[in-house]
Amino acid sequence: MAISKGVGTINAESAGELDRIAEVARGMYRVARVALRVNPDIDAQTHANISTGLKSNKFGVPLHDARAIYAERRRLTSLKFVGVHIHIGSQITTAEPLRRAAEALVSLAMDLTEDGFSIEHVDLGGGLGIAYEGRPMITPSEYAAAVVPELKRLGVPVVLEPGRAVVGHSGALVCRVVDTKQNPDGRKFAVVDAGMTELMRPALYNSYHRIVPVQPRDSPETAWDVVGPICESSDVFARDRLLPELRVNDAVALLDTGAYGAVMASNYNRRLLAPEVLVDDTQWTVIRRHQTIDDVLALET
Numbered sequence: 215m216a217i218s219k220g221v222g223t224i225n226a227e228s229a230g231e232l233d234r235i236a237e238v239a240r241g242m243y244r245v246a247r248v249a250l251r252v253n254p255d256i257d258a259q260t261h262a263n264i265s266t267g268l269k270s271n272k273f274g275v276p277l278h279d280a281r282a283i284y285a286e287r288r289r290l291t292s293l294k295f296v297g298v299h300i301h302i303g304s305q306i307t308t309a310e311p312l313r314r315a316a317e318a319l320v321s322l323a324m325d326l327t328e329d330g331f332s333i334e335h336v337d338l339g340g341g342l343g344i345a346y347e348g349r350p351m352i353t354p355s356e357y358a359a360a361v362v363p364e365l366k367r368l369g370v371p372v373v374l375e376p377g378r379a380v381v382g383h384s385g386a387l388v389c390r391v392v393d394t395k396q397n398p399d400g401r402k403f404a405v406v407d408a409g410m411t412e413l414m415r416p417a418l419y420n421s422y423h424r425i426v427p428v429q430p431r432d433s434p435e436t437a438w439d440v441v442g443p444i445c446e447s448s449d450v451f452a453r454d455r456l457l458p459e460l461r462v463n464d465a466v467a468l469l470d471t472g473a474y475g476a477v478m479a480s481n482y483n484r485r486l487l488a489p490e491v492l493v494d495d496t497q498w499t500v501i502r503r504h505q506t507i508d509d510v511l512a513l514e515t
């Protein structure tokens with residue numbers, strides 16, 4: 215579909231993928247505009263599960279192999295090599311790994327230009343982090359200050375792929391307390407009606423989301439484990455979180471769920487996807503309705 219639509223560039227993950235794109239394009243009598251994703255073996259200093267630029271990660275091709283991979287495919291008439299691509303990870307909180315990635319990418323693009331490829335752009339990927347816990351965070355200006363000097367060495371347009379930094383703060387997951395209980399050792403649980411099926415990040419990356427009661431009680435804060443209802447012990451949103459008293463039916467909101475929230479939701483445990491509501495000042499609109507059991511069963515025979 216990408217070839218038939220003539221998308222700007224298809225970023226390929228491997229030499230094999232380039233060859234398969236070439237074959238598909240040839241079959242359609244089209245020329246696919248491609249870039250290769252390179253893996254520079256740079257530690258993005260983020261959570262291991264969202265680090266993508268180390269040589270132990272599955273992503274891209276080793277930086278040092280890229281030049282040969284382009285050269286070997288120079289004569290494929292159904293491919294046009296228009297760029298180079300890198301994406302070293304997500305929730306990156308310091309500029310230096312991003313600068314090093316830009317440096318590596320620009321050096322490769324200069325080598326490829328020397329080899330006779332007309333590189334039209336470099337693609338720096340995404341990765342800019344956001345402040346989930348209110349700690350200082352790299353700003354877009356600091357990011358630019360780190361990478362622009364590198365990019366200027368080449369002087370071609372730059373493609374960026376920010377995701378989280380654009381939408382992360384824009385979402386909240388609102389759920390309801392469905393049970394509270396206390397263990398003999400004193401540990402208190404608030405079970406809410408959302409879980410890893412609606413927000414997977416805490417279970418997947420042990421990630422932190424601020425949790426706020428929608429109508430906080432005027433009571434001292436105590437430590438709560440806020441957990442989901444799914445049959446997994448990793449279905450935990452927060453441990454020992456200081457919160458005012460919570461009671462059944464209270465609404466609580468998990469903040470900063472605009473990125474990697476709803477898109478990672480699943481039907482695990484036969485749970486139905488939650489509705490999505492767009493809030494614009496005082497107006498709100500349901501922009502995706504609640505999934506029904508009929509929606510889910512409709513796929514089955």
Ligand SMILES: Cc1ncc(COP(=O)(O)O)c(C=O)c1O
Nearest residue numbers: 301304305340341375376377378
């Ligand atoms: C290739 C690529 N580009 C961009 C992004 C967006 O990353 P982020 O949300 O960290 O900006 C991702 C995220 O997985 C990705 O895989």
